[in-house]
Amino acid sequence: MRISYNWLRQYIDLNNSIEDVAQTLTSLGLEVESIDHLGKKFEGFFVGEVLDSQRHPNADRLKLCKVRVSNEGDPLQIVCGAPNVAVGQKVIVGVVGTTVPHNQHDPGAKPFVLSKVSIRGVESYGMICSENELGIGDDASGIKVLESGAQIGTPLADYLGVNDIALEIGITPNRPDCLSHLGIARDLAAALNTKCISPKVKRFDNPKNSVTELAKVNVLNTADCPRYTVRIIQNVEVKESPEWMKRLLNAAGLRPINNVVDATNFVMLEYGQPLHAFDYDHLAQHTIVVKSADKGEKFTSLDGKVHELSGDELMICDGEKSVAIGGVMGGLNSEISAKTSTVLLEAAYFSPVSVRKTAKRLGISTDASFRFERGIDPNITDEASARAAHLIAELSGGTVVAGIIDHYPKKISEKNIALRADRVNAILGTSLTVQQIVKFLASIGINITPGKEKNEFICSIPTFRPDIDQEIDLVEEVARLYGYDNIENKTSGEVMFSAPEHFEQQVFSVRHWCESNGLNEVLTNSLIDTPTAKIFGSDLVTVKNPLSVELETLRPTLLATMLQTIAYNYNHGVSRLHLFEIGTVFSAAVGNIKSTYIEGYKEKNCIGICLSGESNLLSWHEKQRQVDLFDLKGLVLSLLRGIGLDNSDLIYYNAPTSLTEMTIGVEINNTYIGFLGKVKPESLKKFKIEHNVFFAEIDLDLLTKLQSARSYKGFSKFPTVTRDVSFIVKKSVSVGEIEKVMKLAGGLQVTAVTLFDLFEGPALGEGMKSVAFSLKINSIEKTLTDAEIDSMITVIVQSVTKTFEATLRSI
Amino acid sequence: MLDQKITELQSEIDRILPAISTTDALEKFRIEFLSRSGKLASLYEALKTVPGDQKPAYGQKINTLKKSVEAQFELLKESLQSSFSEQKNDIDITLPGRERPRGTRHPITQTLEHMKSIFVSMGFGIVYGPEIEDDYHNFEALNFAPNHPARDMQDTFFVKDDIVLRTHTTPVQVRVMKSRPLPLRVIMPGRVYRNEAVSARSNYFFHQVDGLYVDKNVTFADLKGTLVTFAKNFYGSDIKYRFRPSYFPFTEPSLEMDITCFLCKGNGCRICKQSGWLEVLGAGMVHPNVLRNCGHDPEKVSGYAFGMGVDRISLLRYGIDDIRIFFENDLRFLNQF
The missing domain is CATH 2.40.50.140 (Nucleic acid-binding proteins)
Structure with missing residues (x-):
């Protein structure tokens, strides 16, 4: 809401500086967002x-x-x-x-x-x-x-008379009363302990109601139109408004149009009551009918747009046709023009819900609909109409026809709300006296009478404050006028211990482990385009009203959006991408997928890890190489162990995912928690990525449910012996299998089997490879003798050579 | 017999030891003479064959020899080690060190973790809720009447007519008030969605932290104290702040908190739109309708709630002028944090 300071001062004496006034308004909840000295640009x-x-x-x-x-x-x-x-x-x-x-x-x-x-x-x-x-x-x-x-x-500003100051005030949706200069003056007067003086509105000396002879009003939908009034101004001359009017409207951000329209706008900005001026001679039978639209009816509004109506819109009609969308916008067929000589002035109270629905459906927001939606004062209609009628007459040389047609079958009266003084202090943590509370409320026009109980009052709420609906709303009014800054900042209270949140702690550990181990955390979009989403998942969740088709579907996996990030960075010259993201992925809960919170939808907290490009940093001591699957496999294992999941068999080799190839599953205590693998070339092509990407996704909801409590295990006090052993085997034999057999054959005294060399070459024969392992051997009971160790090695070697048709290469 | 052995060993050691010039040779010496199966140990073996009355005298001789050899050995070891490090001094120590790749946490995460740590220290737990939410939790239970203009404050993405992408983290308040016993003191971080055009100042998703405290006798003064304590911890103890009345359907009375712009110190700049103030959070006393909707009697308990935007605060904290850069994830950006 844009306020002209000169205009505001017509209703309230302000001796304070503009900055002080702005501060007071802000402290009332009428936040001054900017102060614009209009003459400044002419300096x-x-x-x-x-x-x-x-x-x-x-x-x-x-x-x-x-x-x-x-x-x-x-x-x-x-x-x-x-x-x-x-x-x-x-x-x-x-x-x-x-x-x-x-x-x-x-x-x-x-x-x-x-x-x-x-x-x-x-x-x-x-x-x-x-x-x-x-x-x-x-x-x-x-x-x-x-x-x-x-x-x-x-100075030009003085010559032009531009010495006004415009205040841009953010009005919250609960304060329709402040969508006018008078409303703001009223609140300001309460805070400054001064008076707000309403304009003197001429009343009619002539008791004869002549309007009824000139026009008829028939309200068929009183639910959506509780009050409808008509005044008529004759012999108007439509022309430019005088300078003072144009200046005030300009300062308040409205473009002057002509004296009739300007007068209605002026009163809207003064009282908050939207008004509409019809050309009386264009109204068939000089009749106004207020009713719902006909379904399928087409209507051309003032701005020239044609609307097809659903039948729910409240329309203002004449004897034949629709002439305005009630509370939203007038029609082209009855607008004020240079030829207009008689004005029919509408001032009404329309139902906020009805106006809002209509405005939303038609996609129109006007100064009028904005105010009606929020709720104007239904009892200001008559006064605002009189004010506007006389203003029109004054500016256009016309005469106001005596009387008013006022269709207001069921008066909306002031609400009575009980307020307990004790309650005010209990909620605010204050110790305000009854007198203080009464004074604050009285200052904003609330009439107070004693209630049944001690320290209880009955507050009569003026109809311009539709937001005050129950006791708590009155508590806020007291707090607002007392001043939020005057309420204590209480910094002590009952001590309360927060419960440990295992999920929180584990996710914290995961994130910090990743950071410490050289991964960059990314945060990517949650929404992607549907065709891309379909590459990565089925049972997708889509948004009905997306911003664009690019942002239509919730990501089914972090891979989709992480690949966007990888493509972006490759395009910007980055050659080493080690990324992780912790975020939510979504799917419809169909088949055996269980809903998480909302029936029909599954949400999963995941960590995604992507490795692509160079593995190590460029340096003088080490050759640079590209990442491969084993970088990721080792990273995931280290991560799991790093956060305390020590179970050794984390990995298995036929994971159920279609996102990657060479896929490895991650399973802890028989719970499948995720996978890792090489991203399929089709997916990379979609993002024009020309490098391999290795991706792991782990379900953090499952991961954080696993116990990672560690306990002490005794270790041997006797020396550990290291022995190396190497074999030549067929290429098809997997190292994992050999390791298993070696451990089985060696028993508990073999504490570690580590592959330290692997190569193929013509010297070994076609289809053969050499594998070399380092074994750590010790006993918890004694120092093993060379003979004992030798016999263990013999058993291990025999098992391997027999099981895999391997040849011993060296011991 | 033993006498001779001792003398021979003594002279052998005297001959070898001074000639040792490398750590390897010294180690070889140690094994030959000083180890458990070494030559000195063999003297003790031989001692067993000596008649009982002579044992103390021989024993002492051998001990003396052993101590002297050990002392010389240690001395030599030390001197060899120091000359070893001197030898290596010709290395070019300006060669780059073997650095570890540096990881980073996203700046929004860092802001959020800082916030969490402060609230946890104030006794708040941390809980989460869904991003796909129903109209009931996102709006209705929070006292948003259907067709009320307050709904315009939050442009909404719809998955179905009554299923939305949550527009704020406040629906988690409803979930915890319904599922957990009182007293309740939690914060609720998470991602939220608004159907707004993407620009330098706004994105269609962002991150929020909601807070909630429900108990007997919770007051507006408690709320203010909590917020001031948080703000001083988070923004610095010397900040100035102000509270303004505001409006949220789910709180009454409602407030917004501003702090002095940390860029211009309140003098007015581009970031604070010349006002000198930055809005950092919204809060209020939990509306009695919301308490009732969640099964609590507003006559018996009261509560406060607050909410703040993590992305916006991160923008301000790091002096970033375009919110979209957070989600481009350009490594040149991420590596700055």
Whole structure:
């Protein structure tokens, strides 16, 4: 809501600075978002007189002018290119150092600063301006010539009468009463302990109600239109509004149109009551019928748009046709024009819900619908209508027909709400007295009478405050007027211990482990386009009203959006991508997938890890290589062990996922928690990624349910012996199997089997490989003798050679 | 007999030891003479064959020899080690060290973790809720009337007519109030969605932290104290702040908290739109309708609730001027945190 400070001051005496007023408004919950000194943009512009105008010695089209902008000192020498400059003119002069709002020669009309310049060898000390350059009119053909009576040296802001200040105030949806200058003045007066004076509205001396002879009103839908009033103004002359009106409307952010429309807008901004002026002669049978639209009916609104109506919209009709969408917008067929001589003025109270539904359905939001949706005062209608009618008459030379048609079958009256003083203090943590509370509430127009109990009151809530609905709303009013800053900041209280959150702690560990181990955390989009989503999952969840087709479907896996990130970074020259993300993935809960919270939908907290590009950093001591599956496999195992999941058999080799190939499952205590593998080339192609990507996804909901409690296990006090052993086996034999057999054969005394060398070569024979393991052997009971160790190794070697048809290469 | 052995060993050691110049040779010496099966140990073996009355005298001799050899050995070991490090001093120590790749946590995560740690220290637990939410939890139970303009404050993505992507983390309040016993003091972080055009200042999803405390006798003064304590911990103890009345359907009275702009210190700048203030959170006393909807009697218990946007605060904290950069995940950006 944009407020004109000059306008506001018509209702309230304000001696404070604008900053103080703004602060008070903000402390009332009417947040001042900006203060705009409207005259500021005219600083540095003055009224001047052209004393002399000669042809520029070096340019035919330019003139060399002498311009007086002050009664003292020499006139300024200014080079001017305007064709209409002439001696004796009063003109607008910008002096050196002034910012000109619009550069006429710049396609973007950007502002620029005037400096002393030399134009074709002649110095120029300022500029004579056009309307367009100052943003006060559209004419850019020449300089603006002022009336001859203009005083030399007058600052332009004063000459134009632009000395107003506009306040941009953020009005929350619960305060429709403050969508008007009077409403804001009322709240401000309460806070400043002063009075708010409403405008004097002329009433009618003539008791005769002549309006009823000129028009008829028939409200068929009283639910959506509880009150409808009509006044008529005759013999109007539609023309431009006077300067004072235009200035106030401009300051409040509304464009002046004509005196009739301006008067209705003025009263809307004054009282908060939207009004609509019809051309009486365009209303068939001079009748207003308020009813629901016909289904399929087409209606052209004031802005020229054609709307197809559903039948639920409340329409204002004449004897034949619809002429306005009630509370939203008037129709083109009955608008005020230069030919209008009689005005039918509508002031109504429409149901907020009905207006909101209509405005939403038609996609229109107007100043009127905005106010009706939030709830205007149903009892201000008559006064606002009278005010507007007389204003129209005054501005247009017309006469107001005596009387009003007021269809208001069921008066909306003030609500009574009980308030307990103790309750106020109990909620706020204050110790306000009864007197204080009463005074605060009375200051905003709430009438208070004693209630049944001690310290209980009955508060009568004015109808302009539809938001005050129960006791707690009154508590807020007290707090607001007492001042939030005056309430204590209580920093002690009952100690309460938060319960340990295992999920939280484990996710914290996972995240910090990843960070410490060189992974970059990313946060990616949750929504992707449907075709891409289909590559990565089925049972997708889509949004009915997406921003665009690119953001239509909830990601079924973190892989989809992490690949976007990888593609982005490759395109920006990055060659090493080790990323992780912790986030939610979504699917419909169909078949045997269980819903998590909302029936029909499954949400999973996951960690996704992507490795792509170089494995290690570029350095002098180590060759750089590309990441492979074993980088990721080792990383995932280290991560799980790093957060305390020590179970050794984490990995198995036929995981149920279609996202990757060479897929390895991760299973702990017989619970499948995720997988890792190499991203399929089809998926990479979709993102134009030309490098391998290795991806792991682990379900954090499952992971964090696993117990990772560690306990002490005794270890041997006797020396550990390391023995190496290598075999030549067929390539098809997997190292994992060999390890298993070695461990089985070696028994508990073999504490570690580590592959440390693997190679193939012609020397080994076709289809063969060499595998070398380092074994750690010890006993918990004694120092093993060489003979004992030798016999263990023999057993191990025999098992391997027999099981895999392997040849012993060396011991 | 033993006498001779001792003398011979003594002279052998005296000959070998001074000639040792490498740690390897010294180790070889140790094994030959000082180990458990070494030559000195064999003297003790031989001692067993000496008649009882002579044992103390010989024993002492052998001990003396052993101590002297051990002392010389240690001395030599030390000197060899120091000369070893001197030898290595010709290495170019300006060669780059073997660095570990540096990982990072996302700046939004860092902001969130900082917030969490402060609230946890104030006795708040941490709970989560779904991102696909129903109209009841997201709006209705939170006192948003159907067709009320307050719903316009949060443009909504719909999955179905009554299923939405949550527009705030506040629905988790409803879930915890319904499922957990009082007193209840928790924060609820998470991702939320708004159907708004993406621009430098707003994204269609962002992250919030909601907070909730419900108990007997919780007051607006407790709320203010909690928020001030949080803000001083999070933004610094020297910040200035102000509370403004505001409006949320689910709290009454409601407030918004501003702090002095940390870029311009309140003088007015682009970030604070010349106002000198930055809005950092919204809060209020839990609306009696919400308490009732969650099965609590507002005459017996009261509560406060608050909520703040993690992304926006991260923007301000790091002086970032375009919110979209958070989700581009450009490594040149991420590596700055």
